[in-house]
Amino acid sequence: GAVVSQHPSRVICKSGTSVKIECRSLDFQATTMFWYRQFPKQSLMLMATSNEGSKATYEQGVEKDKFLINHASLTLSTLTVTSAHPEDSSFYICSARDNRGLDEQFFGPGTRLTVL
Amino acid sequence: GESVGLHLPTLSVQEGDNSIINCAYSNSASDYFIWYKQESGKGPQFIIDIRSNMDKRQGQRVTVLLNKTVKHLSLQIAATQPGDSAVYFCAENNYGQNFVFGPGTRLSVLP
Secondary structure, three states: OOOEEEEOOEEEEOOOOOEEEEEEEOOOOOOEEEEEEEOOOOOOEEEEEEEOOOOOEEOOOOOOOOEEEEEEEOOEEEEEEOOOOHHHOEEEEEEEEOOOOOOOEEEOOOEEEEEO | OEEOOOOOOEEEEEOOOOEEEEEEOOOOOOOEEEEEEEOOOOOOEEEEEEEOOOOEEEOOOEEEEEEOOOOEEEEEEOOOOHHHOEEEEEEEEOOOOOOEEOOOEEEEEEO
16 A cells, blocks of 8 residues: 555656646545655755645745646645756655655655756 | 765675664654665655654664664664665654655665
């Protein structure tokens, strides 16, 4: 149990285009999901906390108008990178917290974004 | 041995030896800690967790030690295997807030 999926697993896009990444909790409900970004050989950096039915909470330095988050249901959160640029190329990872009150976060497999 | 610098700290161990990966956490109020394993190109995978009311917890081949006095966490892997090669992150959590990840340590298992 406690599986989180991400789609797509890998995406290559042209500079200036927008890319949507989906994060799904497959066998549990998650009011709260998290989006992380990870650059090569670095740790995971929290970008934002996604809350079902309300606005996401962004970490300092993360542009909310560039990284649009929509948490429309208890099993789905989406991250849209708008007007992507090469510096946005990174590994994007989501995690979800089970509504049953477990502290652990369950991570998705990640999405590799390359902006040309 | 360990190396720290511009690159991710790396710990190299012989297959069959025990590994000890260390982590210093930042928030003395953190009450929950997790060790994650991340293989190249994949998301983090849960290994073991520990709460602040404990100082040791054992799993299968892994042990986590918590020293709250010096805000130090360690992960011990017994009889290290090639499949253990990965980057290991510690993560701290403060009463249900988001997790904060450490910088990570790359474990390299030598044949």
